[in-house]
Amino acid sequence: MLDNNFHFVPPNFKARILLIELDHISKRYQSSVDPVINDVSLSIATESFIALLGASGSGKTTILKTINQLIQPSSGEIRINGIPTSSLSPPILRRGIGYVFQGSGLFPHLSISENIGITPTLLGWSQHKIKQRIEELLKMVELPQHFESRLPHQLSGGQQQRVAIARALAASPPILLMDEPFGALDPITRDSLGRECRALHERLKLTTVMVTHDIQEALLLADRIIIIKAGQIMADFPSHLALEQTNTDVQAMMDVPLRQAKQLQEMLKAKAHE
Numbered sequence: 348m349l350d351n352n353f354h355f356v357p358p359n360f361k362a363r364i365l366l367i368e369l370d371h372i373s374k375r376y377q378s379s380v381d382p383v384i385n386d387v388s389l390s391i392a393t394e395s396f397i398a399l400l401g402a403s404g405s406g407k408t409t410i411l412k413t414i415n416q417l418i419q420p421s422s423g424e425i426r427i428n429g430i431p432t433s434s435l436s437p438p439i440l441r442r443g444i445g446y447v448f449q450g451s452g453l454f455p456h457l458s459i460s461e462n463i464g465i466t467p468t469l470l471g472w473s474q475h476k477i478k479q480r481i482e483e484l485l486k487m488v489e490l491p492q493h494f495e496s497r498l499p500h501q502l503s504g505g506q507q508q509r510v511a512i513a514r515a516l517a518a519s520p521p522i523l524l525m526d527e528p529f530g531a532l533d534p535i536t537r538d539s540l541g542r543e544c545r546a547l548h549e550r551l552k553l554t555t556v557m558v559t560h561d562i563q564e565a566l567l568l569a570d571r572i573i574i575i576k577a578g579q580i581m582a583d584f585p586s587h588l589a590l591e592q593t594n595t596d597v598q599a600m601m602d603v604p605l606r607q608a609k610q611l612q613e614m615l616k617a618k619a620h621e
């Protein structure tokens with residue numbers, strides 16, 4: 348085990364091509380007969396925005412959680428800049444990896460500032476530094492400062508999601524993992540928060556992995572789309588090449604948002620002429 352001062356992200360990590368590597372990862376739960384992830388290998392480049400896309404139960408969350416050891420793989424190895432994550436203690440690993448849970452995952456009995464300040468407090472930052480960071484983060488996710496004393500239930504779903512993103516970014520991690528971050532939001536909030544999140548990804552030079560089952564969201568936000576089916580990678584391609592995929596399952600999936608947009612336009616045009 349490495350000591351507590353060890354930083355798994357060396358200062359020169361941006362010079363490296365690969366940041367996160369999943370090497371033949373499988374996960375079998377005690378209660379399951381078949382593995383829920385089966386031999387997944389994946390290399391994620393620094394500063395890329397990846398969407399793990401797939402149907403409910405396909406294994407997306409399980410894959411995401413193996414990256415920061417919320418789930419231990421049954422076999423295979425995960426490396427960050429060449430360092431096996433199994434050689435790091437979870438708290439040290441998670442200092443460098445922000446995580447946005449499905450739903451918002453905020454602690455309901457803690458105020459917004461206490462929620463955002465959890466990691467800095469665990470890291471032993473001074474009260475003054477934590478206060479300053481909370482102010483900075485509220486500004487970053489475009490929430491008013493007076494929200495800091497509220498409890499999560501006193502915020503809308505979209506506002507809670509902003510707090511969840513602020514909390515994940517509190518210790519300035521280079522990696523951000525997000526599990527269906529916008530899933531419970533109305534389409535307009537979902538769209539604007541998604542775009543803001545993409546802007547933050549670029550501004551903070553993050554490496555982001557987002558789980559989603561929304562094809563349109565994956566296409567709009569991610570640089571690269573990885574389709575998970577029954578615990579395996581079915582397809583892996585840059586989002587700008589989505590329409591050039593030859594796999595017929597992928598073609599059918601990618602066609603959905605375009606077909607729906609066209610259908611809607613035609614339907615509205617026809618109704619306007621009625």
Ligand SMILES: Nc1ncnc2c1ncn2[C@@H]1O[C@H](COP(=O)(O)OP(=O)(O)OP(=O)(O)O)[C@@H](O)[C@H]1O
Nearest residue numbers: 376378379383402403404405406407408409410560
């Ligand atoms: N703790 C567990 N014990 C047993 N099986 C589990 C456990 N957690 C998840 N599973 C199973 O593993 C499979 C993959 O689950 P996972 O949550 O990774 O899927 P997902 O693609 O993220 O789904 P969703 O989009 O619905 O969140 C599912 O069949 C699920 O029932």
